[in-house]
Each structure stands twice: as C-alpha cells, then as structure tokens.
Amino acid sequence: MTKLVDAEGSILDRILDDTFTIWHDGLSRHAYGRFYAAQVATAWGRTHLRRLALMDGDEVLASAKLYRFEAVLDGQPVQVAGIGAVFTTPAARGRGAARELIDRLLEGAAADGADVALLFSEIGPGYYARLGFEPIATVDRQLRVIESTRYGAPMTMVRGGDDRDLKDIVALGATRAEPFRFHLSRDRDLVQFAIARKRLNAGLGAPGLRVVHFFIAEEGASAVAYVVIGVRDNQWTIEELGDRDPGGARAGAMLQALIAREPAETRPSITAWLPDRFLPPQITVIGEKPSAEVMMIRALSDRARGQLTPPLSPSDVCYWHGDVF
Numbered sequence: 001m002t003k004l005v006d007a008e009g010s011i012l013d014r015i016l017d018d019t020f021t022i023w024h025d026g027l028s029r030h031a032y033g034r035f036y037a038a039q040v041a042t043a044w045g046r047t048h049l050r051r052l053a054l055m056d057g058d059e060v061l062a063s064a065k066l067y068r069f070e071a072v073l074d075g076q077p078v079q080v081a082g083i084g085a086v087f088t089t090p091a092a093r094g095r096g097a098a099r100e101l102i103d104r105l106l107e108g109a110a111a112d113g114a115d116v117a118l119l120f121s122e123i124g125p126g127y128y129a130r131l132g133f134e135p136i137a138t139v140d141r142q143l144r145v146i147e148s149t150r151y152g153a154p155m156t157m158v159r160g161g162d163d164r165d166l167k168d169i170v171a172l173g174a175t176r177a178e179p180f181r182f183h184l185s186r187d188r189d190l191v192q193f194a195i196a197r198k199r200l201n202a203g204l205g206a207p208g209l210r211v212v213h214f215f216i217a218e219e220g221a222s223a224v225a226y227v228v229i230g231v232r233d234n235q236w237t238i239e240e241l242g243d244r245d246p247g248g249a250r251a252g253a254m255l256q257a258l259i260a261r262e263p264a265e266t267r268p269s270i271t272a273w274l275p276d277r278f279l280p281p282q283i284t285v286i287g288e289k290p291s292a293e294v295m296m297i298r299a300l301s302d303r304a305r306g307q308l309t310p311p312l313s314p315s316d317v318c319y320w321h322g323d324v325f
Contacts, residue, residue, distance in 0.1 A: 252280025
C-alpha cells in the first residue's frame with residue numbers, strides 16, 4: 001500500500017539525485033541540494049513550502065513540492081495550493097504514480113482549507129487538463145527600452161535594494177494587483193523569498209553564469225519604484241517590477257538608467273510578464289510568444305468553482321515571473 005510522506009533525509013537525497021539531471025539549471029549536485037535547503041530555511045519557506053513523496057514500502061514512486069499561498073480571487077481572500085516539481089521515478093513510470101500523488105496532494109490541501117490549486121506546466125496543458133486544471137495563457141513579452149539619442153542616463157537616482165525596502169514593495173505590489181480578478185497576496189516574507197530564491201540560484205551557480213539585479217528608486221526615505229532582473233548571457237528577464245506611479249514612469253526611467261550604464265555594450269534582449277494595461281512609457285513591446293511555463297488552475301472549494309466559471313482570462317490575472325514555482 002502506498003503512503004504520502006514528507007521528503008526528508010535519505011528520501012530527499014534520492015529525490016534530489018533523480019531530479020538533478022532535469023532541473024539543475026547549471027548548478028552542481030551539491031549546490032542543487034543547498035539551493036533547496038536554503039529556500040526551505042527562509043521565513044516564508046519554513047511555513048509555506050514542503051516536498052512530499054509517494055512511497056511504496058521503501059521505494060519512492062513520485063514526488064512534488066507543495067506551496068501554500070494566500071491570494072485574492074474576485075476581491076475575496078483565498079488559499080492556494082501550489083504544486084511544483086512533479087516527478088515520477090523511472091522505475092515507476094506508466095503506473096499512475098504521478099496522478100495518485102497529485103490527487104492525494106489536492107485532497108489533503110482541500111481538507112486544509114485550500115480553495116484553488118495552481119501549477120506551471122513545462123509539458124504543455126494536456127496532462128494536467130485531464131486532471132481538471134484549466135490553462136491561463138501567459139505571454140513572454142519582448143521589450144525594448146527607449147533611449148535618448150545622446151545615450152545618456154535620465155536624472156533618476158537608483159540604488160541597490162535591500163530588506164528595508166520590502167515594506168514599500170509590498171504596498172506597491174498591492175496597489176498594482178488590486179484591479180485584477182486573481183493575484184497573490186504578497187507579504188514581506190513572500191517578497192523576500194522570491195528575491196532570495198533568484199539570488200541563491202545565481203550565487204550557487206558557476207561564476208558569471210547568471211546575475212540578479214535588485215534596484216530601487218526612492219523619494220525621501222521610501223522606495224517609489226523597483227525592479228528585479230535576472231541576467232544570463234545577454235538575456236534580461238524582468239522578474240518583477242513596481243511603481244507608485246500607475247503609468248510606471250519611474251520604473252521605466254530606472255530601466256533607462258540601467259541600460260545607459262554601459263553605452264558601448266550590445267543591448268540586452270529583455271523579456272517580462274507584464275500585467276495587462278501596465279506598460280511604462282519608456283518601454284516598447286517588440287514581440288510576444290506563449291510562455292514555456294503554462295499557468296494552470298483548478299478549483300478545490302465550492303466557492304472557487306463558482307468564481308472560476310467562466311475560467312480566468314489572461315487579462316484577469318496579475319502574476320510576476322519571479323513567483324513562478
């Protein structure tokens with residue numbers, strides 16, 4: 001008979017050994033283990049992130065991460081069960097282990113009060129659609145930052161961000177997300193977790209493989225705009241972006257300032273998930289393509305089933321790339 005257990009000790013080591021070849025993202029096996037351990041050790045991770053394994057005796061059949069988020073759906077607070085890193089061990093494939101694992105995770109999450117389940121599929125929507133999940137189309141937008149013909153930096157004071165800015169970032173994010181039907185409730189610990197995860201991934205990798213930038217524009221003693229950028233080769237990914245100005249002018253000016261730091265350099269390719277109707281005036285969208293990670297959602301409570309009929313459209317959702325799990 002199978003059982004669902006927290007993945008710890010030797011069980012966790014076996015899971016990390018098996019999943020390393022798929023999700024190492026340039027880390028060594030040792031760094032890959034440290035990366036997960038460091039996430040679980042954060043203030044948010046200690047209470048909101050677990051890894052579970054479906055076992056048959058001593059055999060690991062399948063495993064997954066289970067996240068617990070607070071969110072808002074149609075103006076009402078909801079609990080979200082996030083499912084990530086679903087993996088079936090090679091010897092157990094074709095036996096329905098992943099489906100059993102997901103069914104049991106969702107059953108337990110619903111019993112604990114979760115209203116919806118959320119995941120990001122790297123294998124397309126088909127498999128999870130058969131498990132009752134509905135896709136929400138997400139789009140990678142390729143951006144160009146409009147520059148001065150003199151290639152100078154705008155008069156915007158930009159500094160590195162740190163923990164003192166998190167309170168302001170939470171407030172900026174709440175204002176930005178409020179008009180949307182569905183968004184995470186990003187408190188200080190979750191914002192810190194999202195930024196720390198990107199920094200850890202960069203810091204544990206090979207020197208120069210990737211870099212994470214976290215910058216703030218401030219007025220007085222408060223952050224009024226910010227940006228988190230992941231850099232790999234000449235590719236920039238805007239992980240999240242915020243601005244007290246609804247039009248995003250300060251955030252756009254920050255990007256102009258960052259671009260202008262190296263006027264002789266080849267300009268980076270920039271991609272982002274931008275919330276609907278949010279485009280700083282200094283940014284032009286030059287291309288779009290469907291995201292590799294397909295956002296999918298499933299109702300777990302009666303209340304959420306009513307709210308998700310009809311399903312959410314892309315314009316209903318505010319979700320930053322930095323919160324993908």
